[in-house]
Amino acid sequence: xxxxxxxxxxxDDDDIPRRICDRCGFVAYENPKIVVGSVVRHERRILLCRxxxxxxxxxxxxxxxxxxLGETPxxxxxxxxxxxxxxxxxxxxxxxxxxxxxxxxxxxxYRATLGRPHFAAGPESLDVKLFTRDKIPFDEIAFPSVHxxxxxxxxxxxxxxxxxxxxxxxxxxxxMPAQGRRPAGGGG
Amino acid sequence: xxxxxxxxxxxDDDDIPRRICDRCGFVAYENPKIVVGSVVRHERRILLCRxxxxxxxxxxxxxxxxxxLGETPxxxxxxxxxxxxxxxxxxxxxxxxxxxxxxxxxxxxYRATLGRPHFAAGPESLDVKLFTRDKIPFDEIAFPSVHxxxxxxxxxxxxxxxxxxxxxxxxxxxxMPAQGRRPAGGGG
Numbered sequence: 017x018x019x020x021x022x023x024x025x026x027x028d029d030d031d032i033p034r035r036i037c038d039r040c041g042f043v044a045y046e047n048p049k050i051v052v053g054s055v056v057r058h059e060r061r062i063l064l065c066r067x068x069x070x071x072x073x074x075x076x077x078x079x080x081x082x083x084x085l086g087e088t089p090x091x092x093x094x095x096x097x098x099x100x101x102x103x104x105x106x107x108x109x110x111x112x113x114x115x116x117x118x119x120x121x122x123x124x125x126y127r128a129t130l131g132r133p134h135f136a137a138g139p140e141s142l143d144v145k146l147f148t149r150d151k152i153p154f155d156e157i158a159f160p161s162v163h164x165x166x167x168x169x170x171x172x173x174x175x176x177x178x179x180x181x182x183x184x185x186x187x188x189x190x191x192m193p194a195q196g197r198r199p200a201g202g203g204g
Numbered sequence: 205x206x207x208x209x210x211x212x213x214x215x216d217d218d219d220i221p222r223r224i225c226d227r228c229g230f231v232a233y234e235n236p237k238i239v240v241g242s243v244v245r246h247e248r249r250i251l252l253c254r255x256x257x258x259x260x261x262x263x264x265x266x267x268x269x270x271x272x273l274g275e276t277p278x279x280x281x282x283x284x285x286x287x288x289x290x291x292x293x294x295x296x297x298x299x300x301x302x303x304x305x306x307x308x309x310x311x312x313x314y315r316a317t318l319g320r321p322h323f324a325a326g327p328e329s330l331d332v333k334l335f336t337r338d339k340i341p342f343d344e345i346a347f348p349s350v351h352x353x354x355x356x357x358x359x360x361x362x363x364x365x366x367x368x369x370x371x372x373x374x375x376x377x378x379x380m381p382a383q384g385r386r387p388a389g390g391g392g
Contacts, residue, residue, distance in 0.1 A: 021228070032272065040209070040227050047237050048271045050310055083236045084220065088303040088376075089310060110368060113298060113312065115276040122238055122277060122312070124301065179366050180298060188276075 048120040052092040053080020054105055054128040055169040061146035062166065063135060065100050067158055068142045075158035078165060079103065080123070089124045097128070101144045104131040110180045112168050114161045116189035125165045127172060160189045236308040240280040241268020242293055242316040243357040249334035250354065251323060253288050255346055256330045263346035266353055267291065268311070277312045285316070289332045292319040298368045300356050302349045304377035313353045315360060348377045 022035040027043055035044040055078055056063040064076045079097040083089060090107045097103040105128040114123040137144045147153070149170060157163055164184060172178070187193070210223040215231055223232040243266055244251040252264045267285040271277060278295045285291040293316040302311040325332050335341070337358060345351055352372060360366070372381070 037225070037228060037230060040225060042225060042230065042232070044230070044232065046273055047235065048273060048275070049235050050238060083310070085234055085236060085308045086305050087236070087308075088305050089301070090303075091305075110301060110370075113277070113301070113368075115278075117274050117276050117279075120273045120275075122271070122310075124310070177365070180301075180368055182298075 046120075048122055050083040050089070050092075051080055051121050051123040052083050052089045052096060052126075053078050053123065053165070054093045054097055054107065054126045055111060055165050056097065056101075056103060056105060056128045056130060057169075057173075058130040058133065058146055061148050062152060062169070063101060063103060063130070063144065063146055064152070065137070065141040066143040066145075067140070068137075069140050072158040074142065075156050076153055077158040077162050078125070080125070090126065093124075093126050093128070098138075100138045100141050102134065102136040102138055103144075104134070105129070106131045109178060111172060112165055113180050113182055114164060114189065115182075116161065118188060118190050121189075123161055125161075125168075127169060157192075160187065160192050163193050234308075236310055238271040238277070238280075239268055239309050239311040240271050240277045240284060240314075241266050241311065241353070242281045242285055242295065242314045243299060243353050244285065244289075244291060244293060244316045244318060245357075245361075246318040246321065246334055249336050250340060250357070251289060251291060251318070251332065251334055252340070253325070253329040254331040254333075255328070256325075257328050260346040262330065263344050264341055265346040265350050266313070268313070278314065281312070281314050281316070286326075288326045288329050290322060290324040290326055291332075292322070293317070294319045297366060299360060300353055301368050301370055302352060302377065303370075304349065306376060306378050309377075311349055313349075313356075315357060345380075348375065348380050351381050 021038045023038055024033045025036045026033045065079055066076050067073050079100045081096040083092040093107060094105045097105045108127040111127045112125040135144050209226045211226055212221045213224045214221045253267055254264050255261050267288045269284040271280040281295060282293045285293045296315040299315045300313040323332050340354060
């Protein structure tokens with residue numbers, strides 16, 4: 017079987033260049049992707065997963081991943097926590113909506129708790145642990161938006177009104193927060 | 205050039221069937237799509253567009269459409285209003301996050317106002333009009349989530365706390381609200 021061979025051209029009925037297969041004419045429309053994830057609490061600690069896969073293998077993240085066809089975002093967030101941490105979540109509410117336009121992602125992050133006191137590393141995780149907030153490994157966090165979500169979860173825990181948070185001012189998720197370990201919410 | 209010919213098969217490194225091209229092996233990963241839109245107010249009236257395209261040609265909707273690569277949701281919502289209504293929006297805040305899993309959509313709906321008092325039908329609209337709430341053509345609304353957004357916008361205008369709304373209880377966007385013209389928020 018031949019390999020796909022794409023070039024970037026604008027279809028007749030469109031005004032944006034798309035990847036079109038030179039062999040069969042298939043137009044690979046690409047759309048932004050939806051990431052769903054959760055800041056999970058259990059007995060005042062936060063559940064984090066150490067990534068077993070690239071990008072950022074070995075770094076810590078919240079359970080999160082791409083929403084699949086036919087899922088609601090809450091269902092997707094619960095599936096990702098099952099897959100990555102064998103965790104059975106109770107979703108509380110939407111915590112944040114983040115945009116990372118450079119990689120065409122929209123992230124929907126929920127606050128959640130463990131439905132039962134069990135968790136373990138799934139195939140995409142090297143380790144899963146509960147951390148008190150002052151012990152979170154902020155120097156080994158996988159992605160900027162994980163920093164944001166942890167800070168926003170802390171603000172929510174401290175009684176911030178239940179509006180979903182958005183990107184911190186001026187940040188688009190391309191770099192880790194510049195002002196140190198904790199981008200907002202203070203504390204540690 | 206040959207036509208694309210896809211069959212549904214599960215790639216080796218995956219556990220979900222994907223559309224794979226029989227000719228070249230291209231895997232057409234499909235993901236849920238993000239719709240961005242706005243309930244737009246101007247002088248206590250709501251801007252609606254009468255659709256010039258299928259589905260639901262001739263029915264009224266809020267300016268909304270698919271988020272494109274590289275956009276933030278707010279940028280996408282403003283672009284859609286420019287394209288469909290020649291409207292220049294000032295986005296106020298996220299009003300609602302809706303899921304329509306049957307068609308694998310997540311919708312981010314904003315509250316917005318007109319940045320200048322101009323609007324006109326773009327190529328995808330037959331007409332664009334401002335309606336007072338009691339004159340909104342509720343029998344000619346294009347999609348269930350437009351009903352939801354109009355009701356949630358009315359609730360927000362009446363002082364509901366600024367949490368983003370979600371799907372009405374038990375509804376997944378497959379049918380128009382059953383209990384009459386106005387799914388929530390009462391009034392008319």
